[in-house]
Structures are given as structure tokens and as C-alpha cells.
Amino acid sequence: MNKHAMAAAALALIGSMAHAESSVTLYGRIDLGVGNLKELGESGSTQMFNGGDAGLTTSRIGFKGSEDLGGGTKAIFKLEQRINATDGSLQSPSFKGAAWVGVKGGFGQVIAGRMSTQLDDVRAVGNSQIVFDSAFTPGSNGVYKSGGDYSSRFNNQLQYQSPSMGGFYAGLGYAFEQTTGEDDKMNSLIVGYENGPLHVALARQDEKGKDTDYISLSGAYDFGAAAISGGYNRRNGPDASGKDNEFTIGATVPMGNFKFSAGYAASKTTIGGSTAGKASGFALGTTYSLSKRTRVYAGFRKHNVKDAGGNKTADTRLFAMGVRHDF
Template identity: 30%
Template sequence: MKKSLLALAVLGAFAGAASAQSSVTIYGSLDLAVTKGNGGTAPNNSANGTSKAWIEKQSNGSRLGFRGNEDLGGGLSAQFQIEHRFNPDEGVLNNPSFFWQGRSYVQLSSATAGRVYLGRDYTPAFWPAVKSDPFGWDGVGQAGSTMWAGFLTPANAGGTAAASGVRASNTVGYKSPNLSGLTAQVAVALGERVVGRDTGFNVEYSGGPIYAAFGYEGITGGPTASVDGNRLINLALHYDLGMVKPIFYYSRAKVNAGTATPLTNKYWMLGALAPIGGGTLKAAYGRLTPDANTPAPVSAPWSNQTQSKLGLGYDYPLSKRTNVYADMGMGRATNATNNTAYAVGVKHTF
């Protein structure tokens, strides 16, 4: 009997070690809000403002994902991540052209040398921006894509224009280990002779109350000559005072670089996060100044109008996984009516 118990204990120990060496995690989130706009015409990073109808939609992109890790020994490991995006109000794909729209990559990691990844992921310049938006690029209050001052990552080399934005397909990237709060990341998205080659990097520091970051992204080549030479630089500085965390962000983008009239747009934002009443108060004010030579009319994101936006919101956690929120965003622009939208919603993560 004692021998049997000992054998079971040994087998259990081996099983525990095996499970620790390899794991797959299922994760996700669902977010829905009731929103309403005032029908204004100024840009607001939200379709709600241009409609006076009551709308049910997500603020944070709902997702279902899988991530895995395998310990290869000697400080080496392998990981993967695939993430599906969908609209829970109707149960449809967020983008019909992409089932794994969020992320789809595989990587090899070293505890001392960093990690190398291949596939579809956010570009390095995205991180200083999204970490500086108090709303996390979500909902009616977000600063969002305006923070890139008109720059867009090239469309998918597979030919799907809807993929353009802040993620890059066909990426080969590297991220350094954390060295006393300092990290660096560099990535190249292969254009495969379909779109321009996208190259970017960032340097981030996070230590104590300080977060500071610098990012760069640029496009070379590709069949669309107008974007050859487009580039973005951005920088961020945060300082957590405890009772409030002030945030500063700045970006400058060169667009239409391959034409006779290249344009330089500038954007800045001041934001803050403050713990109040068990929740978090969010506030941001940003201003986009397009190049004075921008012709009119120009469709988004290169509007010929100076744009500004005020975002206010409050998040309250009901638990570690469930959060309720109320947000407001008001956009203003030259020769346009104020665009104001409101949202009250709930987000659940698992």
C-alpha cells in the first residue's frame, strides 16, 4: 500500500512538471455599451456622434484568444498567440477578411537575450500611443487613431486594405529583455511586393512612477508610390503622483511622401488618470494640426481641418473581471459642428 502511494506521488510530480513545461490559455473579453450622439459633424473617433440614434455597440474590442507556452529548457521557450475579434451586439466578425484579426504570431524567447516573433502583431510605435491614451483607444472618449496624425501602417500584403492601421502582417520582430525598466523593440513587415515595407522600433522605460517612450515607423517601396517615405515619430511621458497620473504625448507624421506635395501633420495630447471612489477617472484633451498645404476636401484621417477632442470617463470595477463605465467624448473642428457622444457600458474579461 505504501509503495502504491509512493508511486502515485511520483507520477503526480512528473505530471505536474510536464504541465508546467507546456500550457495553453484561453482568454477573452466581451464589452457592450448603450451610446448616443448629438449628430455633430466634427471628427470624434466614433460613429456615434454623427447619429442621434440610440446605439448598442462595444467600446473595447471584444475578443476570443488562445496563447501557449512551451519550456524548451536552458532558459529557452516557445510561444504562440492567436486572437479573434467580433461584435457581440450582433455576433458577427469585426472584420470579415480576418478571422484572427487581433494577433497571430509564433515566437522563440530567451530569458537573457529577448524574443524573436513572426506573424501579425502591433507595430512598435503603437505601444507609446496606446499606453498614453487614458481610454486605451477604446470608446467614445478615446484619443485613438488621431494620435498617429494621419499615418497608417500599410494594408495586408495579402491585398486586404482593411488591415491598414496599427497592426502589421508578415512581421519579423525582436524585443529585448527588460533591463532595469528599459526595453527596446524593432520590427520589419515584409511588403512581399504587394504593399510597402514597414519598419519600426521603440524604446520604452518604466521604473517607479515614470514611463517614457519613443517610437518610429516608416514605409519604403511598394506599388502605391504616394506612401513611399511616409513616416511617424511619437514620444510619451507619464509620471504617477499617486493621487493622479499626468500624461503627455506628441507625434508627427509625414504623409503623401511620394507625391509632389508631401504633408507633415502634428498632434499633441494631455491626459490624466486618477483613482477616485474605488474606480478610475479618465481625462484627455488632444489637438491635431494638419499641414497647412493639405488640400480640401480630404477624407479621414487626413482632414484639412484643425481638430481637437475632449474625453472624460469613469471606470468602476465590480470585480477583478467585470467593469462598468461611463464615457463622454466631444470633438471640434474648423467649419464643423461639435460632435458629442456618450456611452454607458459593461466589460467582462475571462
């Protein structure tokens, strides 16, 4: 082999080694549906919906990757932009879904930037088998907002999550001020256990800007023939907004390419020890997988919110069907 061939082979080897030590993945999904939405005091309107409004999930495009730093440590990152697929516009802010960088190794994972909170991760466990944790899921789409809901993402955030130790894990989160000059920081704590079909998690989130703290306890179990999940949430706010107590439960049953799911949620708001509002809702849904990356779906959700006198302040009914494609 001559020197030029040897040099070319060496460069090719070095390039392949470098490529093997780092990776970048382009991913995304498109979710669009057509449905009918009826609100309190209004006639129903049939229209096309973005998936996040009346489907399985918000459309998005993202980049994620890692680089091997040696010694079992990796640099990691994620950038995710949310999209309104009905017209192609980008949701604000840019990279609304995620914009973070960090390191991962035997010590666990540390990331910094914009990301979901650890309380949101726990809520996701509780909703995982409740109509596909989608726009049809009653708890996160109207029922839990009778007294005011938590912030699911924060900017300027630091998060640590421990490695799994026999299924047990824990983590801490802290967000610096969101608005210059405002005391709107956030801190959070998560503990959980995940092993095989069982996942249980507990989180607390303290939002200084709202003078409010949230606690969420969730669990999920997959029996094979069916899977269930549920959760309990508590919001403790200032005197003006009082407290919320909320719960949800649901199940998903797979049958061939079909999955059928149902769920229920309820909440109660108290101010000064008296009931200030109640909310409840239920939902049904099904998906059919056309392939590993494409599924069609249909779902129905109904919920209402009542004030202290029992008068309805919200009464929503949604039916929609659509298609989701992941890439």
C-alpha cells in the same frame, strides 16, 4: 508498492512535470454599451454599441501560452479573435488581434506573425491615462486622423525586443510585403525606459506603402493619488498629404472603486508649409469596479475637424454607458 502502482505513479509524475513546463491560457472580454452618437449635419441616434465603437475595448477571445525549452528559454504564442458582441459575429480577418509565435529568454524576445506595431505600443503609453485608452479617448478616435493615421498592425511581421536593462529597453520590427507585388513593407524602431511609476518611450515607423513615416514620443507617471500620460506624434507624408503634428494629455484619478479620467488632443496638418486642416477634441469618463473582472462605465467625447478655410468637415459627439467583463 507493486509494479503497476509504481508505473502509475511514475506516469503521473511525468505528466505533472510536462504540465508544469508548458501552459495554455484561454482569455477574453465582452464589452457592450448603449449610447447616443451625433455626427456633423445629422441628428443623434441612440443604439447599442460594441465596446470598440463606444466603450472601453473591443470584445475578444484568445489563447496564449508558453513552453519551457530549458536554459531559461521559452516558446511563446498568442492567437486573438475580435468579436462584435452586439450580434456575435467575428471580425475579419480571423485572429485580427494577434496571431504570432516566438521564443523568449535572456536575450530578449523574438516573435513572428500578425501583431501590433511598436509605434502602436508607444501610442498606448501616451493614451494609458486618457479616458482609459478607449473609444472615448479623443486622439485615437478622430483627432489624429485629420491627415491620415498610421497602421496599428501588420501581417508577415518580425519583432525583437531586448530584455530590460536597468529599466531601459529597445526593439526592432520589420514587416514583409502585405500585398503580393506591392512595395508595402514596414520597419520600426523603439526605445524606452520603464521603472516603477515612470514609463517613457519613443518609436519610429516607416510605411513604404504610404510613403510615410511616423514618430511617437509618449510618457506616463503614476503619483498614486493620480496618474497622468501624454504624447506627441509626427507624420511625414508625401507632398499630397503633407505633415501632421499632434499631441494629447490626460489624467486619471482613482477614488475607491471609482476611476475618473479626462483628456484632450489636438492636431494640425500642413501641406506645402500652409495649414491644411486642424482637429481637436476632449473627453470625460468614469468606471466603477463591481469586481476584479467586471466594471461599468460612462463616457463622453466631442471632437471636430476643420479644413484650411476653418470649415468643419467633422463634428462628432458621443455619450455612452456600458459594462465590460474580463475572463
